[in-house]
Amino acid sequence: MAENYEVEQPSQTHQTLQEVSRALENGMFVHVRRMLEDMEPEDIAHLLEASPPKSRLVLWQLTDPEEQGEILEELSEDVKDGIMVRMQPEQLAAATEGMDTDDVAYLLRSLPDNVSQDVLSQMDAQDRARVEQALAYPEETAGGMMNTDVVTIRSDVTVDVVLRYLRMKGKLPEATDALYVVDENSRLIGELAITALLTSQPDTEVLEVMEDVDDAIPVDMSDSDVASLFERRNWVSAPVVDKEYHLVGRITIDDVVDIIREDAEHSMMSMAGLDDEEDTFAPVLKSARSRSIWLGANVLAALAAASVSNLFENTLDQMAAIAVLMTIVPSMGGVAGNQTVALVIRGLAVGHIGDSNTRWLLNKEALVGLLNGVVWACIIGGVVVLWKGNLMLGGIIAAAMLTNLVVAGVAGVTVPILLKKMKVDPALAGGMALTTITDMVGLSVFLGLATLFLV
Amino acid sequence: MAENYEVEQPSQTHQTLQEVSRALENGMFVHVRRMLEDMEPEDIAHLLEASPPKSRLVLWQLTDPEEQGEILEELSEDVKDGIMVRMQPEQLAAATEGMDTDDVAYLLRSLPDNVSQDVLSQMDAQDRARVEQALAYPEETAGGMMNTDVVTIRSDVTVDVVLRYLRMKGKLPEATDALYVVDENSRLIGELAITALLTSQPDTEVLEVMEDVDDAIPVDMSDSDVASLFERRNWVSAPVVDKEYHLVGRITIDDVVDIIREDAEHSMMSMAGLDDEEDTFAPVLKSARSRSIWLGANVLAALAAASVSNLFENTLDQMAAIAVLMTIVPSMGGVAGNQTVALVIRGLAVGHIGDSNTRWLLNKEALVGLLNGVVWACIIGGVVVLWKGNLMLGGIIAAAMLTNLVVAGVAGVTVPILLKKMKVDPALAGGMALTTITDMVGLSVFLGLATLFLV
Numbered sequence: 021m022a023e024n025y026e027v028e029q030p031s032q033t034h035q036t037l038q039e040v041s042r043a044l045e046n047g048m049f050v051h052v053r054r055m056l057e058d059m060e061p062e063d064i065a066h067l068l069e070a071s072p073p074k075s076r077l078v079l080w081q082l083t084d085p086e087e088q089g090e091i092l093e094e095l096s097e098d099v100k101d102g103i104m105v106r107m108q109p110e111q112l113a114a115a116t117e118g119m120d121t122d123d124v125a126y127l128l129r130s131l132p133d134n135v136s137q138d139v140l141s142q143m144d145a146q147d148r149a150r151v152e153q154a155l156a157y158p159e160e161t162a163g164g165m166m167n168t169d170v171v172t173i174r175s176d177v178t179v180d181v182v183l184r185y186l187r188m189k190g191k192l193p194e195a196t197d198a199l200y201v202v203d204e205n206s207r208l209i210g211e212l213a214i215t216a217l218l219t220s221q222p223d224t225e226v227l228e229v230m231e232d233v234d235d236a237i238p239v240d241m242s243d244s245d246v247a248s249l250f251e252r253r254n255w256v257s258a259p260v261v262d263k264e265y266h267l268v269g270r271i272t273i274d275d276v277v278d279i280i281r282e283d284a285e286h287s288m289m290s291m292a293g294l295d296d297e298e299d300t301f302a303p304v305l306k307s308a309r310s311r312s313i314w315l316g317a318n319v320l321a322a323l324a325a326a327s328v329s330n331l332f333e334n335t336l337d338q339m340a341a342i343a344v345l346m347t348i349v350p351s352m353g354g355v356a357g358n359q360t361v362a363l364v365i366r367g368l369a370v371g372h373i374g375d376s377n378t379r380w381l382l383n384k385e386a387l388v389g390l391l392n393g394v395v396w397a398c399i400i401g402g403v404v405v406l407w408k409g410n411l412m413l414g415g416i417i418a419a420a421m422l423t424n425l426v427v428a429g430v431a432g433v434t435v436p437i438l439l440k441k442m443k444v445d446p447a448l449a450g451g452m453a454l455t456t457i458t459d460m461v462g463l464s465v466f467l468g469l470a471t472l473f474l475v
Numbered sequence: 476m477a478e479n480y481e482v483e484q485p486s487q488t489h490q491t492l493q494e495v496s497r498a499l500e501n502g503m504f505v506h507v508r509r510m511l512e513d514m515e516p517e518d519i520a521h522l523l524e525a526s527p528p529k530s531r532l533v534l535w536q537l538t539d540p541e542e543q544g545e546i547l548e549e550l551s552e553d554v555k556d557g558i559m560v561r562m563q564p565e566q567l568a569a570a571t572e573g574m575d576t577d578d579v580a581y582l583l584r585s586l587p588d589n590v591s592q593d594v595l596s597q598m599d600a601q602d603r604a605r606v607e608q609a610l611a612y613p614e615e616t617a618g619g620m621m622n623t624d625v626v627t628i629r630s631d632v633t634v635d636v637v638l639r640y641l642r643m644k645g646k647l648p649e650a651t652d653a654l655y656v657v658d659e660n661s662r663l664i665g666e667l668a669i670t671a672l673l674t675s676q677p678d679t680e681v682l683e684v685m686e687d688v689d690d691a692i693p694v695d696m697s698d699s700d701v702a703s704l705f706e707r708r709n710w711v712s713a714p715v716v717d718k719e720y721h722l723v724g725r726i727t728i729d730d731v732v733d734i735i736r737e738d739a740e741h742s743m744m745s746m747a748g749l750d751d752e753e754d755t756f757a758p759v760l761k762s763a764r765s766r767s768i769w770l771g772a773n774v775l776a777a778l779a780a781a782s783v784s785n786l787f788e789n790t791l792d793q794m795a796a797i798a799v800l801m802t803i804v805p806s807m808g809g810v811a812g813n814q815t816v817a818l819v820i821r822g823l824a825v826g827h828i829g830d831s832n833t834r835w836l837l838n839k840e841a842l843v844g845l846l847n848g849v850v851w852a853c854i855i856g857g858v859v860v861l862w863k864g865n866l867m868l869g870g871i872i873a874a875a876m877l878t879n880l881v882v883a884g885v886a887g888v889t890v891p892i893l894l895k896k897m898k899v900d901p902a903l904a905g906g907m908a909l910t911t912i913t914d915m916v917g918l919s920v921f922l923g924l925a926t927l928f929l930v
Contacts, residue, residue, distance in 0.1 A: 072832060191670075215646075218638065220642070221642060253517060277706055278706075280736055284735075284736055285821060294817055304843050318810040319855065322803040336798040337795035340791040344791065347805075351776070352770060352777060361747070363753065364755075366744065367755040377526070380527045381755070392767055399774065
């Protein structure tokens with residue numbers, strides 16, 4: 021059975037990748053096509069994402085047109101868009117055949133309006149109607165994520181009738197773990213878990229074994245809220261309802277997993293000043309342009325810090341040791357403050373931080389800053405006294421360090437929370453705003469004290 | 476039906492939280508207990524996580540002992556440990572009743588050995604045997620995540636027999652989406668999707684409708700690899716096998732979702748120098764100590780930068796404008812380099828970057844650095860000429876900026892990849908190593924050129 025024992029380990033991807041890129045370089049397209057035929061759509065998507073743009077397009081030409089839809093839906097936005105702009109509407113319409121409604125809608129959203137109209141017009145009438153209905157909901161809501169392909173039953177039939185009905189249907193939507201029970205007005209009144217269906221006697225009425233659904237998802241709920249509900253409730257799928265509790269669709273865990281990963285990655289990428297959809301292998305010009313904005317913001321921050329130093333040019337002129345040491349305090353403040361910012365951003369993202377506990381958190385982080393401030397003030401003060409042989413200089417840097425770490429703790433809590441209240445993404449702007457504050461406070465206090473006591 | 480329309484929105488958590496903390500302050504424990512009775516275990520867990528340590532313990536005393544096991548398994552590690560150390564072995568044993576094997580094992584792992592032995596001895600023999608078996612597998616592997624409670628069937632029976640068997644059993648494990656087909660030696664030979672079971676005719680043989688399982692999960696696969704497989708294959712559950720392909724357990728999506736979120740959060744928290752399990756509301760002393768390590772590393776980095784400036788003390792002594800401007804180039808290099816580091820860390824984490832494309836990425840990031848270097852060198856050079864009226868100084872800062880942004884691009888790719896080869900977590904050490912490089916290169920080039928051409 022050893023030959024059955026084949027799970028693709030991450031390192032295998034890169035072996036495949038090297039084999040494919042070598043084959044591409046040598047023009048062995050037939051060989052590559054054969055390799056791609058043996059791969060699952062999601063693995064081909066992974067291969068495309070890990071390839072530089074040029075090989076990506078060649079690889080795409082070699083994939084099976086019938087699998088292209090499934091491959092596209094597994095790609096990240098940037099990579100997907102890069103491929104789709106080069107496809108003809110007929111090719112796109114063909115690729116969407118057999119795909120879930122929500123996935124087709126997801127693909128069409130990234131196309132220009134006239135192109136997506138073109139693609140829609142190539143689809144058959146029933147599919148088109150479904151997709152158009154899905155497109156009517158905003159993208160980042162439950163309505164935009166849901167699938168309209170649901171199995172509904174009535175409450176007054178027996179388990180046996182349901183089983184016959186399902187056998188007649190012959191196919192169930194993916195990840196079906198429950199059938200939805202609706203009344204005569206299509207209102208959701210309960211759900212029948214598949215496991216309950218399987219373990220109940222054939223003559224039981226659905227009404228007896230169904231469960232109430234008191235937490236169906238409102239169609240206008242945001243995708244991040246949907247994701248955190250799924251995560252907390254350990255759901256596999258959940259019904260979506262409109263304001264009158266009519267069943268309008270169903271969301272499955274596989275779409276939610278993508279949102280969970282995206283939301284969690286968003287914070288990390290934003291904190292470094294990157295768009296979370298940024299393609300690792302994007303063309304140079306595109307990358308340079310998108311990062312430039314962040315560098316531009318930092319130029320202003322760096323110039324602001326420099327103009328603080330400039331206020332003390334006279335002091336700097338008189339004692340070079342001050343210039344040598346002046347970067348230490350801002351650097352420590354930046355690191356300490358960013359620890360707090362990261363903690364607060366995660367707390368805000370998972371919903372742990374709100375009005376009820378902000379004050380507690382503020383006190384805590386100020387105290388953490390004070391404690392660490394005392395420790396590092398003593399250490400750095402001591403190092404400076406030994407290094408520069410100037411007791412006053414050691415005292416000044418220690419005082420500046422202590423002040424800056426307390427400021428870092430306080431600003432680390434308040435800056436992200438204020439940004440969120442102002443509807444600015446704290447992950448994006450928090451780190452830089454914080455660093456600007458700690459740089460300016462650190463430099464002013466250190467240079468200010470030095471001016472007062474040393475020159 | 477409007478009263479049915481109750482989904483807990485994130486903002487509601489904080490209303491509940493405020494109500495609870497007000498009730499706690501006023502000593503209205505009975506009221507709080509009643510509120511907790513109406514809440515789901517996962518929502519109580521969320522409430523505990525969002526509470527300061529003191530209220531946490533009071534709240535815990537007020538929860539229903541029968542729900543404590545379920546609440547514990549929803550808590551993050553730090554918070555869970557804080558509560559469990561205060562519980563008696565009998566209470567713990569009672570709390571684990573009715574829980575999944577893998578979840579009990581997860582709880583017991585965080586206890587000291589003698590306490591977990593105590594708890595085990597209080598459990599009934601069958602449960603104890605199952606949990607001990609689960610504990611035998613290392614924590615961060617498929618074996619440590621899996622549940623041993625699986626439903627197996629033989630391939631030579633009909634669908635009708637399977638249905639009768641399931642009705643007799645009466646209950647199926649949570650999130651069951653497939654039954655596993657094994658041979659006489661308990662080797663996994665296929666799986667029967669529940670949806671196939673429901674839509675097949677009663678007289679069909681299992682052999683005809685089952686599917687091959689060519690990608691069962693090896694019991695020693697790491698939890699991150701399991702998570703990325705689930706994510707790519709859109710699985711709800713998957714069988715786990717040993718080296719001889721014996722079925723040993725089953726992993727479900729709810730456990731995987733936690734790993735996906737943890738892995739994604741890990742990068743963000745580590746990059747800011749935080750432990751990813753750090754509790755937002757941890758006690759001050761504990762927080763201060765855990766963050767201190769990172770500040771200590773930064774002290775060394777800041778002192779290294781200061782000793783570079785120190786080499787040029789003579790230059791700084793002669794021209795204060797140089798000291799004023801010297802922080803700009805390191806700051807820009809740090810930001811640009813950290814953009815690249817974040818991109819590479821994500822690429823390494825999702826498996827997009829490997830030997831096959833490192834060189835391509837290195838070239839790309841060096842070029843991005845060059846392009847942005849030219850842009851910002853011109854801008855900053857221009858600003859300095861206008862500000863300080865010194866053409867040479869503008870040229871020097873422009874040259875230093877250009878050099879440092881190219882260095883940032885190259886180091887941003889190589890540092891995380893080298894760290895990973897050295898088995899050091901790139902998310903943890905990458906940012907600081909990068910900043911140290913860009914600080915030292917930025918200062919040396921700027922101050923070095925200034926020494927050569929200005930004094």
